[in-house]
Amino acid sequence: MKQMALATNTQKNKRRWIYAKKVTGRLFSYRQYVGYFLLTLLLLAPFLKIGGEPFLMFNIIERKFCVFGAVFYPQDLHIFVFGMLIAMVCIVLFTVVYGRVWCGWACPQTIFMELVFRRVEYWIEGDANEQRRLNEGDWTKEKLMKKISKHTMFFLISFVVANLFLSYIIGIDMLFSIITEPVQNHLVGFISIMLFTLVFYAVFSFVREIVCTTICPYGRLQGVLLDEQSISVSYNYKRGEPRGPIRKGQEADLLGDCVDCHLCVHVCPTGIDIRNGIQMECVNCTACIDVCNGVMEKIHRPKNLIGFYSQNEIEFGSAQKKNKRAVAYSAVLVVLIGVFLSLLITRNVVDGTLLRASGTSYIFRDDGTVTNLYNMELTNKSSKDIPFDLSCVDKHFSVQVLQAKKVLVPGETVRFSLFLIRPKKSINVYKTDVVVNISSEGKILKKMRTNFVAPLAASRK
Numbered sequence: 001m002k003q004m005a006l007a008t009n010t011q012k013n014k015r016r017w018i019y020a021k022k023v024t025g026r027l028f029s030y031r032q033y034v035g036y037f038l039l040t041l042l043l044l045a046p047f048l049k050i051g052g053e054p055f056l057m058f059n060i061i062e063r064k065f066c067v068f069g070a071v072f073y074p075q076d077l078h079i080f081v082f083g084m085l086i087a088m089v090c091i092v093l094f095t096v097v098y099g100r101v102w103c104g105w106a107c108p109q110t111i112f113m114e115l116v117f118r119r120v121e122y123w124i125e126g127d128a129n130e131q132r133r134l135n136e137g138d139w140t141k142e143k144l145m146k147k148i149s150k151h152t153m154f155f156l157i158s159f160v161v162a163n164l165f166l167s168y169i170i171g172i173d174m175l176f177s178i179i180t181e182p183v184q185n186h187l188v189g190f191i192s193i194m195l196f197t198l199v200f201y202a203v204f205s206f207v208r209e210i211v212c213t214t215i216c217p218y219g220r221l222q223g224v225l226l227d228e229q230s231i232s233v234s235y236n237y238k239r240g241e242p243r244g245p246i247r248k249g250q251e252a253d254l255l256g257d258c259v260d261c262h263l264c265v266h267v268c269p270t271g272i273d274i275r276n277g278i279q280m281e282c283v284n285c286t287a288c289i290d291v292c293n294g295v296m297e298k299i300h301r302p303k304n305l306i307g308f309y310s311q312n313e314i315e316f317g318s319a320q321k322k323n324k325r326a327v328a329y330s331a332v333l334v335v336l337i338g339v340f341l342s343l344l345i346t347r348n349v350v351d352g353t354l355l356r357a358s359g360t361s362y363i364f365r366d367d368g369t370v371t372n373l374y375n376m377e378l379t380n381k382s383s384k385d386i387p388f389d390l391s392c393v394d395k396h397f398s399v400q401v402l403q404a405k406k407v408l409v410p411g412e413t414v415r416f417s418l419f420l421i422r423p424k425k426s427i428n429v430y431k432t433d434v435v436v437n438i439s440s441e442g443k444i445l446k447k448m449r450t451n452f453v454a455p456l457a458a459s460r461k
Helices: 026-047 074-098 101-105 108-125 128-136 141-170 172-180 183-207 210-215 217-225 287-298 311-316 324-346 456-460
Strands: 056-059 064-067 070-072 232-235 306-309 350-356 369-380 389-392 398-402 413-423 431-440 443-453
Touching (some): 026 056, 070 074, 074 324, 101 217, 108 128, 108 141, 108 210, 141 183, 172 183, 210 217, 287 306, 350 431
Antiparallel strands (some): 064 070, 350 369, 398 413, 431 443
């Protein structure tokens, strides 16, 4: 097989601008439903709150993360890391089985590019051929007006996207303050919005498909994740070759179903020819499937010359359609997601540490007891005030809190010292394991383990 160059490059290694032709069809309609639903969710999520907390927020600055209204702090790092690992495993396994469907159907880059920015471009400059003629023609008043209108719209949409992106980082309330209050009060926030705006404007106006073909690491990984059983958008060369236009008087058996119309190339947002086989630049957007099916209808040939196939299915026929590995991988994904959800459900709303005070040992008291001094740190990871009490599982112990605080406010971390007290006469070992309960309104929120030391001689005095 000859070496394939990037579709966006010319023979002189210069960028070739992609003019994607408008496409219609069943899969395009489905992709629009999915894309606009996700776009709506993306736009509304910062405004949604559950229990007073954002539906989704990733505040790196304050180290506060909200997922479905649940608040996560650095103490939940293990859950966050596990969640990221689950996401990576899901992406890898999903790609191995189903190809790069994420890129064409759910990736924010594709959704904004195809369903927002390219729609605006079609509206102002027309379809692919009209755009090409406009760009290659002389600068006229009409061309100038269209270019100014398009890029003004692109910049305004990028500004909205930048604000939306920032709302996921700092929260919609803080973003509203930046927008409504004087600029000098939130200079860093204003600069951040403008920088994000310029980045998004550059990406969607000029960089475009290069994000998918060159920059995105997931696209680079696709080449090593797919194999002969992976289901992906593919051209059925067994049925389509040899390709050629239909001519009068020509015997039908001499050619395959492909009429070599190149429409599959014209509608591709990354400019590839799907007939050259699986390529890294393919984002599985299914535009080529829709346009090819339209041609097959006109020439009265079966649909899905281009469709979702594995290489084994094309090579050996429909007997390879049932992919047991897809079922197995899907089951693994369900199990992993179930484990992650169980971690979310069972996590403690109060976290903390209980450590013996450094440089201290046991202390004898005149009332016949022995004490150990500890330092405790508690964090409220919920969105509501939590009144709390401390107690020991072992009834021989009592707790004396220094600088007592009875209520934890949302997101608060408090540090204080406490004594664990035990009567001398009940001591029969040097080191005793102790469990301290953090309770709220009769419910145990967390159990913290430590040890208590006292000399055996203390029990005989």
